[in-house]
Amino acid sequence: MKLTKKIRIGLTATVLAITPLSTVLAQVQPVLAAKKSVKKAKGTVQLLEDDYVYNQFGNKIKIKQDPTSKAYLIPADFRVDKKGFAMTDVNSVRDTGENYGTYPYYGTKKINGRTYYQLANNYYLDAAVVINQNGKNTKKNKLILNHNSFVYNKNGHATGKKLFKKDIVSYQGKIKSATEAPTYFFYEDDSARHLKIEYLPTAKIKGKNFYSLGQGHYIKAANVGYIDGHAQRYNGVATATVLTKSSTTTVNYSSIKRTLKKGQKIKVDLAVIPYANDGFEGYIFRLHDHPDEYIDQNNVSLKVNLPIVNYEDLTYTFVQPLSGDTVQLYDTTGKSIGKSIKKQKYRDLTVDGLMYLWIPEEKKAELFYHCLNYENSSVIDANNSATTNSSPAHPVEKQKLNYGNNFIKASDVKYISGIKLNPINTAAQAESDQKTASETDKQELAKLIDQEKDRKINSAYTNLKANYDSALTNAILIQKSDKVTVAEVKEAVWYLKTAITQLTTMSYPLGD
Numbered sequence: 001m002k003l004t005k006k007i008r009i010g011l012t013a014t015v016l017a018i019t020p021l022s023t024v025l026a027q028v029q030p031v032l033a034a035k036k037s038v039k040k041a042k043g044t045v046q047l048l049e050d051d052y053v054y055n056q057f058g059n060k061i062k063i064k065q066d067p068t069s070k071a072y073l074i075p076a077d078f079r080v081d082k083k084g085f086a087m088t089d090v091n092s093v094r095d096t097g098e099n100y101g102t103y104p105y106y107g108t109k110k111i112n113g114r115t116y117y118q119l120a121n122n123y124y125l126d127a128a129v130v131i132n133q134n135g136k137n138t139k140k141n142k143l144i145l146n147h148n149s150f151v152y153n154k155n156g157h158a159t160g161k162k163l164f165k166k167d168i169v170s171y172q173g174k175i176k177s178a179t180e181a182p183t184y185f186f187y188e189d190d191s192a193r194h195l196k197i198e199y200l201p202t203a204k205i206k207g208k209n210f211y212s213l214g215q216g217h218y219i220k221a222a223n224v225g226y227i228d229g230h231a232q233r234y235n236g237v238a239t240a241t242v243l244t245k246s247s248t249t250t251v252n253y254s255s256i257k258r259t260l261k262k263g264q265k266i267k268v269d270l271a272v273i274p275y276a277n278d279g280f281e282g283y284i285f286r287l288h289d290h291p292d293e294y295i296d297q298n299n300v301s302l303k304v305n306l307p308i309v310n311y312e313d314l315t316y317t318f319v320q321p322l323s324g325d326t327v328q329l330y331d332t333t334g335k336s337i338g339k340s341i342k343k344q345k346y347r348d349l350t351v352d353g354l355m356y357l358w359i360p361e362e363k364k365a366e367l368f369y370h371c372l373n374y375e376n377s378s379v380i381d382a383n384n385s386a387t388t389n390s391s392p393a394h395p396v397e398k399q400k401l402n403y404g405n406n407f408i409k410a411s412d413v414k415y416i417s418g419i420k421l422n423p424i425n426t427a428a429q430a431e432s433d434q435k436t437a438s439e440t441d442k443q444e445l446a447k448l449i450d451q452e453k454d455r456k457i458n459s460a461y462t463n464l465k466a467n468y469d470s471a472l473t474n475a476i477l478i479q480k481s482d483k484v485t486v487a488e489v490k491e492a493v494w495y496l497k498t499a500i501t502q503l504t505t506m507s508y509p510l511g512d
Contacts (some may be wrong), residue, residue: 050089142168
């Protein structure tokens with residue numbers, strides 16, 4: 001998937017279902033300057049999403065083609081769909097306040113009973129897709145329908161009144177906050193990493209969710225597209241239609257899985273903001289029946305908005321110190337190494353494993369996170385000075401940091417986001433594994449080291465490579481020593497296997 005930095009995550013870029021309609025022809029398209037309106041603009045309108053533009057009679061506008069080149073003659077700040085009908089282009093326009101998708105407007109007009117804003121070129125825009133008029137939210141306390149909807153009474157009987165797609169209606173009730181997403185909800189800010197979940201309470205009628213319009217009238221929540229100008233999201237399993245023959249990938253685009261046929265119906269349950277070298281453009285959707293596989297949003301048609309997570313939250317685990325911004329580091333035997341790791345501003349500490357380590361002095365096992373650290377500037381000595389940088393693949397005397405193989409006490413930090421880890425061993429196993437390892441205990445480690453001797457590293461990420469080198473070096477030292485415990489051997493096996501997985505599947509470096 002070719003990615004660019006044009007798309008933003010927010011009110012102007014939350015719609016998942018319009019992509020198939022907004023394909024711009026591949027041929028070169030001359031762009032015309034927008035016609036100057038005789039009237040002075042009354043202000044600006046900011047769009048929720050791209051939409052078709054209409055003439056004064058409410059008909060979609062077909063763009064003319066150059067008779068010679070057959071290219072569409074598109075006015076500036078607009079585009080065409082695959083059939084040549086004019087559409088807005090929220091990514092091409094912004095006002096001086098850096099508000100994307102903002103167009104000047106010259107008045108409003110009722111067309112066939114609906115309100116439209118007049119733009120340049122005598123184009124008219126449906127008021128349903130406008131979020132702000134001169135900076136004021138026009139959709140506060142309003143619902144925007146994305147499907148035709150009957151109006152029901154409290155008993156679930158149709159009243160005979162029907163609302164239509166893009167109708168704007170007032171709701172009854174107050175928006176509430178939640179820590180866990182209900183069936184229907186929205187984000188106050190889609191671009192925030194730790195997203196604030198809000199929702200409009202629903203009424204259960206005959207087992208379905210309804211929103212109240214007041215005076216005993218209700219509409220199905222499933223027919224709503226926006227609440228207060230925020231995209232309504234469905235926390236459930238949705239059906240998508242495959243638009244073109246496609247292959248699924250892992251969340252990191254690291255390997256191709258199954259092939260999906262055009263027209264095939266698939267179940268999806270999550271929208272993921274993917275990792276990319278050059279920015280974000282669209283989501284990848286998680287397949288409900290194959291939760292390790294994903295499909296690009298451009299390859300499917302989906303009529304609902306799903307919950308959003310960042311790529312990192314499906315790949316890493318993030319924690320923060322319970323107090324202050326530093327937390328002490330320990331080695332594989334549960335002993336302090338005399339250093340602490342500092343949480344950087346606006347960033348969390350990254351961990352990739354959870355295990356019990358036996359602490360002989362205290363005669364008990366304690367739970368530790370395996371900490372991922374790649375910047376020695378984040379590691380503080382006992383004398384509060386940063387460590388020096390040294391290569392784990394070429395250890396030197398008095399090396400200050402065993403790169404990548406350090407631990408922090410689970411009791412010193414709190415979980416923030418990402419994968420919720422389960423311990424890879426028990427407290428009893430940590431105690432029983434304190435005996436000296438035999439050659440038999442080292443067989444798996446020796447076999448793993450032998451398998452890795454001919455590995456050709458082609459990762460572009462030096463931190464992933466350095467972590468793998470550290471794990472392999474650690475494994476070789478453990479395998480050669482006759483004084484290590486079974487616990488240290490098991491940890492060496494786990495560490496090397498984990499580093500191999502990260503090296504071969506991650507799209508960018510772990511750690512801080």
